[in-house]
Amino acid sequence: NQVGIIWLNGWYSRDGQLEISLRSPNGFVTPFQPIISNGNPSKQYNLPDARVEIVTPGPDPVNGDYNFFVQIRGGGFIFNQPVPGGVWQLRVRNTSGNNVRLDVWTLDEAASVFFTGKSISDTMKIGSPGAASTAITVASYTTKNKYTDIDGIERQVGLELDDISDFSSEGPLRNGSEKPDVVAPGAMIVSALSSTANFDRSMMVNSKFAALAGTSMATPFVTGLVALLLQRDPNLTPEAVKDLLRQNSSIPGQNAGTFDKKWGYGLINVENL
Structure with a gap:
């Protein structure tokens, strides 16, 4: 598809030291860019067929791990032309001597970008703020897939009733933490x-x-x-609230306390709370 800009965001452990490069479908490459802890970590490269910006900052101040951004725009003599279609290569060079797991996400909302290759495992999609350890991360459950609009026309969406909505991101987190936490109705509300x-x-x-x-x-x-829980007990901590929800939730057909990467701990039994 014709895309004007593409963003990639990668994260990896503080034990690693990765250098980042990009290869266009036409074979043009950027230099390998190391971590830049001092000064501006953003560098721009004008390839014959694209404009690429790579950002490789030092350790993240919150979790101590490393992350990088890659921005791809169309290049050449025509301003705002689309990004060249085809297979782009994200080239990564490990200079640390340690084995490093790399997780990369595309920020393209048009679903025009997808990853290929033997190392691909499309398993983790929950990002900030749902990735926060104290956040209650809620998956969407489809309770309704039809409605009648203002003009009296019946509308139907392609979602399975009584199941996790297709658009609901699954876990776990990059560090293995269990997410989402629970499920609630999210379509069509x-x-x-x-x-x-x-x-x-x-x-x-x-x-x-x-x-x-x-x-x-x-x-x-x-x-x-x-x-309502806080109204009843204002002293509840975020973790105590999460424990209450988990203990009183279950996945249909599963025992209470069972975790699933899409369902979390399941639907909340409000009567038990």
């Missing part, structure tokens, strides 16, 4: 429509409500539940 919102009529149920899908729709269910 009818919620209040702002008077200043500019939604397509196909998404509007009437002038005051719209039907939406997303983990952003699942999270408010749990937010309200946590508010």
Whole structure:
């Protein structure tokens, strides 16, 4: 597909020392760029067919690990031309002498970019802020896949009822931590429509409500539940709240306490809380 810009974000352990390079589908390459702890870690390279920016900063101040960014834009004489299609190679050189696991994500929302190769394992998709250890990370569960819009037209989305929504990111985290935590309804949820919102009529149920899908729709269910728990016991810590939710959640057909990379600990049994 025609894409104007592509971002890649990679993370790896503090035990590693990686140098990063990029090879275009036409065979043009950037130099290997090492970690740049002092000064500007961003370097730009003008290839004959693309413009590439590589950012290789020092250790992250929060977790001590390393990360890098790669930005790819179209090149040549025509401004804002699309990124050349084909197989791009992310070239990585390990100078540490230690075995290093590298996790890389694409930030392309148009789904025009995907990874190939023998080392690929598409298993971890939960990012910030859901990756925070104290965050309650909520997966989306499809309870509704049809609705009637404001014009009386029945709309149907391609999601399986009573299952994890296709768009809901799975875990675990890069460090092996269990995420998501729990599941809540996330499709198709009818919620209040702002008077200043500019939604397509196909998404509007009437002038005051719209039907939406997303983990952003699942999270408010749990937010309200946590508010009620804190109202009952204001001294609950984030970890105590998470423990309560986990202990009172289960995956359909599984024993309570079972974790799954898509379901977390499952649907919350609110009556038990």
